[in-house]
Amino acid sequence: MSQGRCRHGAPVLDVVAGNGLINRRALLGSGMTIAGGLAAGTVTGAAAESLADAPWSLAVGEIMPAVQTPSSFEKDVTRALSNPNGEFRTSHARTPHQRLGGTVTPNRLHFSINHGGIPNIDPAEHKLVIHGMVRRPLEFTLESLSRYPLVTRMAFVECAGNSAPMFAKEPLQTTVQMLHGLVSNAEWTGVPLSTLLDEAGIDPTAKWLVAEGADAQFLDRSVPVKKAYDDALIAIYQNGEHLMPGNGYPMRLLLPGYQGNMNVKYLRRIKVIDQPAYSYFETKNYSQILPGGKTWRFHFLMEVKSFITHPSFGQSIKQPGLYAISGLAYSGTGRIAKVMVSADGGKSWGETALQGPIHDKAFTRFVMPWRWDGQPAILQSRAYDDGGNVQPLRAEFVALRGEASRPVTTPLTFPNQHYNSITSWAVDSTGAIKHVYA
């Protein structure tokens, strides 16, 4: 509860939950002054030095490039590669969420998985065919799709195997990137799939589509017609530019909130059919074994989830004082309604501020001021969506979905799929951060 307000009405730094969580409205508005409360454990910096002009201010800068790249000081902000030498197998590139802010994943850092390499597709030669249970098969090109009135939306895309290392019985000591880097978020622009299906004259009794890519594996997945008419897009732009090659250039299927593998890249064919195809990927990789040995098929939905990116494993807190706890939340069923954060391992929770606008099936960033007193703390986040779905606590999740029976020695493996429980970061008294289960 707020005990007072500063002159312009912003709340003072009231503690709202255990271990120093502060009212989410603090520090977000104009006119806020850091009042009271902060005195304990404030910065103990060195004595002030007199300011001098820096060398980059004393000479003309560099020539402007045609295509911008990040500062040379950011060169270690990269995707983590599972297979940097390109052996004949699936390759993953994970997004460095612990080095990013906001909600839009820059295209060069969007996660990517390719099962048969990245095809180098000439957009003038690429074709998309819609056929099967339709009145009239049709062929489209990037040029013809570009002539439609395009629609734009935000959407996360998440691999069903994202966060899979967290099925391990013991928490792996690794970064947000290695645990949760197989999800990214972008603004996608394209043509609603329903528009194209209507033009082809879909048979009203058809229940499924097979969507197929032009990659070396002709990767294909079965998609319910219901989803196609809900919110599927044929996406041709990603954050304002044509798709990245690793994300499906020149066109991909976008199924907001459904497992990444179904968002077929390099899309070349949609066949309307009356039964699912049981393609390799829906048969094997993206189907889960449950405790007791039953198996799940057609899970599809990426459920409500969140994780703290700042602070997180690999970062350290230098001294007691004020920090912002910040992270990402998203749900495959709708909008994020609320994200709660705990600094005491789940004993008490405080409601975070959500950075708007809050989009359907897209990243929402949450933020919460936190005053670290130098004592051990366990940071957690828990997301709630507007459909009433709540991110499960780890004990709840493990009871339903189980844990790996064998030791997990690397975050590059996938003991199971569709992990959406809570991530916990333990801060010790030196400010070092570990991954724990709590």
Place this chain on the structure above:
Amino acid sequence: MSMRRILAAPVLAFTLVAGAAGAQDSGLGKPLTESDIKQWDIAVLPDGSNLPPGSGTPTQGAKIFAEKCSACHGDAAKGGIAPYYPALIGGQPLTNGIDTVKTIANYYAYPTTIFDYVRRAMPYNMPRSLGDDEVYALTAYLLALNKLIGDGDAMDAKTLPQVKMPNRDNFIMPYPDRL
């Protein structure tokens, strides 16, 4: 009012063009026939629909496997470097754990998936280099290695869909309302 007259002409022209192609039609899709798409139409369904003509036996498949598949999948499909080049024979019971390695014998619901995936994606470094008879033979070889058919059983468009996979009836759907 002159403004309205200027706008009326292109609207009328559009209506006529769209009317020729169908009421809801942009005219941007190029009509095709199913015969134009035949070479692309490769997805095989569990009921066997879309399986091509041809056939192959486990014996024929063994020879092709040794030449074109064993470099990654090991001799007699016993596996290469786990987990990237998996064994294609055997498999533990799924009751062993949620991380049990999924195999043809312990997991696949339908035998058509083997044919479909080998034809579309294998060998990894030379996709679509196998003929349909070779794909039938390799499918037969993998099914026979896993004791799901006899060593002398030929696989073709009639026999393949009839092979019952052990895990077929073990699947449940978490969200049936979404289909």
